[in-house]
Amino acid sequence: MVRIGFLAAVAVAALAGASPEDAVFRDKIGPILKANCAGCHSGPQAQAGLSVANLSDLLRGGKRGPAISPGQSSQSLLVQFVKGEKNPRMPVGGKPLPDNIVTALAAAIDSMKALDQVATAKDYATWVFSPPVAPKIPVPRQAAWTKNPIDAFVLAKLEEKGFAPAPPASKRALLRRVYFDLVGLPPTEEEARAFLDHTAPDAYEKLVDKLLADRRYGERWARHWLDLVRFAESDGFAIDGERPTAWRYRDYVIRAFNNDKPYDVFIQEQLAGDEMQLRPAVRGGQIENEGILALGFLRMGPWERDANFDAQLRLDWLNEMAGTTTQAFLGLTVGCARCHDHKYDPIPQKDFYRMQAFFASTRIDERPMPHLESEGRLAMRQTLRRLEDEMEAANARLKALEKELRAKLAAKKDEDKKKPEADNLQRVLADKDNPVFTAEERKLHKDTAERAQKITLEMARYQPVAYSVNEVAPPAVMEIDPTHVLAGGERSAKGELVEPGFPKRITGNSEPAKIEYAGRYRSGRRRALAEWIASPANPLTARVMVNRIWQHHFGAGLGRTPSDFGMNGDRPSHPELLDWLATQFVEKKWSVKEMHRLMLTSNTYRQSTGHPDAKRIAESDPDNRLLSRMNWVRIESEVLRDTILAISGSLNREAGGPGMFFSVKDEVAQGFQMFKWYPSDEKAQLRRSIYAFQRRSLSMPLMEVFDAANMSESCSRRSVTTVAPQALTLLNGELTAVESRRFAARVIELAGADPARQIGKAFTLALLREPAGAELQKARTLYEGRTPEEALTRLATVLFNLNEFIYLE
């Protein structure tokens, strides 16, 4: 019953905040009562038996009955007393409350749901920690509008509130929306025409299928997952050393999305790919087991070298793994529980350490792992061989050069015996004031040495090694460090000894998890955790993932704190819909693509962003919790960059493999000591952003300013800020300068010499539409006093910066 009560209450509320009624009390009623009434009405001596400390106290009331009736201020004793309608006027002996306060109090009470619908935090907990059960699909009045059950849930709620859904988006808006959503790139002119001119009733569904089968889909959706798992290819901290084969985890994620790897397998591989017999993928006749690569998930956090040997760093690593695992897969935030019981959340400190104990037998390891067929095994081997040859040549060149230089130095030394330090070639070369070598010689040596160093770095990236984990290396038997609860998270403050176990709030008990020995040197601990998480019986796993998918299609999740389903998290606007999707997800064998299909083919997704009743909706549902229209979405930093490259014709579509190193300012590059930064060749630099090398201490300017994930912690939802530096970067930055020029050249090539046709082509490439008459006229003014190339370069910069370019309707 409790469960139904919660669903009913949320069904009406659909607004943000902790249990909405609690929030009303906390924000609006509580402070007034605390300031004016709590003096007498609190504690064991409360006057008339009425305490005003919290909502349930008010509802219980005092000897005269409940103090408030939610939804009906005029019927509420509290209001009657402070207004003086009942004697004595409250507060007794004090000044009457000012009118505005009384009005605020009454308004707050009116805003609450009727009593039987008040959802408490307890109801929410009961719901969220019970496995989802497929709810009954409602039958809205305008049933004709519904394409699939998603629409039924959404429309039923809209009708309840007296709203109609928005009209469908224009074909062009829908086309841009679905392309950016699924592949993160705009359609080409031909692709656009194919859809816009196509009149078959299922043209849209066909398009969705086509894009889901497109390789670029995985490149787009991997980014969302990489944000969540704080993916980076360097360690962070002061040295920020390279993780030369971390890219293999990135490519693993891209493949997982492209191959529609069942989400339960995806989880199991990342947590226990070495401990489980998982269904291997068969590719090109080869069986591929990607588990060892998938384990990279556990390695992605920031890290300082030698942590295996330093107890504190190891503890930090264990904490980080336990925390990120809980956040990414279970949508629970447990960072606080490391030090103390989490006040509002379902993970007490002991449970945090019980979770952490699943990793107690894990150690970091760079495991030998031959390149897979799908990683281009042959090409990898060839590249490595080529690099080895180049390395040999470079070393030989360096050796020869140094021999020559040494000879020169020795000759010099004979002349000038007083300088013993002149023995050291490197030191003499580094000393700019030493006249032995000319500037040219110095530069030649520097370049030759750097060339060798650069190849060394590059070779490491092609080694058949996985950035992975392993079980503790036993001499004879496995000895797993015991796990203690640590008071305040302090390593020295060892408390109770704990065994691996799942959160009590979810399982209902504190029993240790059943762990089966998984084979030689395999404790089976991570496998036990993986199996428990990747199970239909887990109340959170499926809900959390479908909510994440929803968020990336609709601009916001049904629950808007996608990694916090705990008590502080946002209450989902459509809990029944969330449950329905979660059960579908399991039923469809955890297929992420099936979820895309469901969501994208709903009419809810196809709504326009505008609504005929915009004003009323803005007042009552400004955050669009009811989904009465499509949310505006600004394309993310990576999509923005890829789009500019695509339409200027520069985009290098090469997939997979080691990342590309973008150009940085010289002073930045020189700032790196241990892990030097050598920009890739120009063509490689034009690859999609997902293939940019992810260094924790260095981002592309466009990524930094347009809210890309910061790589140091799990990021479940990027912020969308609007600040002047974004405008500066997009107007003045290197990317815009170069690509505007290329865009102009491409336009001239495609459109010929006529300015009107050129402008038309520029608009079509950038915005998928022809310019309006006034727009064309205005663009023509750019041609005054400029060559067509110049004019179109200016126009390109303008187009790249348009609101229409960066926002999806």
Add this chain to the structure above:
Amino acid sequence: MNQESNRRHFLYRSLVGAGGLALMDFLNTDLRAAASSNPLAPRTPHHPAKAKSCIFLTMLGGVAQMDTFDPKPALEKFDNTVLDWSNEKRTDQPDLYAKPRLILKSPWKFAKYGKCGMDVSELFPHLAACVDDMTFVKTITGENGNHPAATFLMNTGLVLPGRPSVGAWVGYGLGTENQNLPGFVVLPDYRALPFSGSQQWGAGFLPASYQGTMMQWKGDPINDLRPAGGANQKDMQDQMALLRDYNHAYLDGNFTNPDLQGRIDAYELAFRMQSEVPGVLNLAKENEATRKMYGIDDEVTRSFGTRCLMARQLVEKGTRFVQLYTPSQSWDSHTDILKGHAKNAKEVDLPIAGLIQDLKRRNLLDSTLIVWMGEFGRTPDHPADLRDKAGRDHNTKAMTMFFAGGGAKPGVTVGTTDELGWRAVEKVYRMRDVHATILHLMGLNDMRLMHYHAGRNMRLTDTGGEIIRDAVA
């Protein structure tokens, strides 16, 4: 657009705040003027006030009051002893409190300074010389003992992310004097940005134009101020004109997205910044004496000092609100406070004193309100097992903060804490009272400064704060 949809468009834009107006004003103001107004244009305050700008110096991590400005001789008496806390509710970090704890006397000596005879510890020798221009409040209380939540409370009035920050609210209420510079500038320490980064200076539900703009103190204050390609002055003007034109036409057809206006404003600001910023943030033009005042040439004080000097240059040019941050958790001395607090104090003491004195000699101190605070105070005791490297833990029950200039009452101390400095006992204030006081000193009434959102009027101080009267001149 027909007549009806025009009207609707118009009302809608007023409602969602594209015109930058609070609903109260919406009822009384000429709508036409509202819709066309620049959201950052300077506006008349609710009441006359001295402070035109605010510099908010944020001491992240939480400063120990009993080691800085709130001396507690009783700590000497009880040093290294276990006190009976069984009757006290210690809620900030319950787990830490569950262990045996020892009282820790302050490792620093206090003395009285200035005409007002203010207590200052050895940690702040330079600020000690400024106490006659400062106003201390020793009794600020919080709600949550975790850093991110407490930082949100300090910045936005709520422990959760998503609300507008003080700087955004002030911009919303007053606009800004210089249209060529951001109205709200944030100068964080790049060694460690605050938790949740830009959300701490976000605009929340206010129009995006009020969000803080981050600047750096090394190199160009803002990247890409100059075009990377071959664009000349005329190119940039033509581009901007065309962009403006297209964006406005687009806005007319798509008024349901309030961010579109915010982005148009951001471009206008960026365009003006290109000409203004290089001239303003020019540290080279400051003379040797001034550089010395702020400690620009000393490695230890350079970061905070340079940013203090930038703050002065910005307010001089009419920026409304500047917020500086120490590195995230820098003051968070759970262990080894002797080292931690000494280091942090050294980084900020001279620069802040320099800022106060420099503003004063330029007659800017009256019109600039300086606010100094962290997200919470610290405890008088620490877990017993950490005695060799003792520190202090989070404490939301008392924190010392100070104001300087901007109409604050100089040379006074407000409120008292208990014998140990653990809990505020007399004249106890909350964060929202600090907010109400800042707004008041800047000419804004916290009850009247509101924005209609999600069906109600939202305020920085929610149901209202109490102005710290004793701190106001």
